[in-house]
Amino acid sequence: MEIRVNRRKMLSGEVVSDKMKKTRVVQVRTSVKHAKYQKTVRKAVKFKVHDEKDESKNGDIVKIIETRPLSKEKRWVILEVVKSN
Numbered sequence: 001m002e003i004r005v006n007r008r009k010m011l012s013g014e015v016v017s018d019k020m021k022k023t024r025v026v027q028v029r030t031s032v033k034h035a036k037y038q039k040t041v042r043k044a045v046k047f048k049v050h051d052e053k054d055e056s057k058n059g060d061i062v063k064i065i066e067t068r069p070l071s072k073e074k075r076w077v078i079l080e081v082v083k084s085n
Contacts, residue, residue: 017058026076029042063080
């Protein structure tokens with residue numbers, strides 16, 4: 001699910017790793033139809049996300065929003081924790 005706010009992408013996903021300081025790994029799952037075979041294919045992409053207050057934990061559902069590059073791999077920030085685990 002992709003929603004645009006101020007031309008920034010916003011996604012929702014699950015925190016799969018909280019072992020780094022102020023950084024979370026968030027897995028975003030989507031379903032896409034295959035171009036040739038028309039079968040629904042599930043995709044999962046992992047993003048490194050900045051979490052300034054270290055609020056989220058493993059298993060939490062969070063909303064993330066695109067931002068300027070914060071490090072080599074971090075280009076997303078946690079907007080809110082939707083569901084706490």
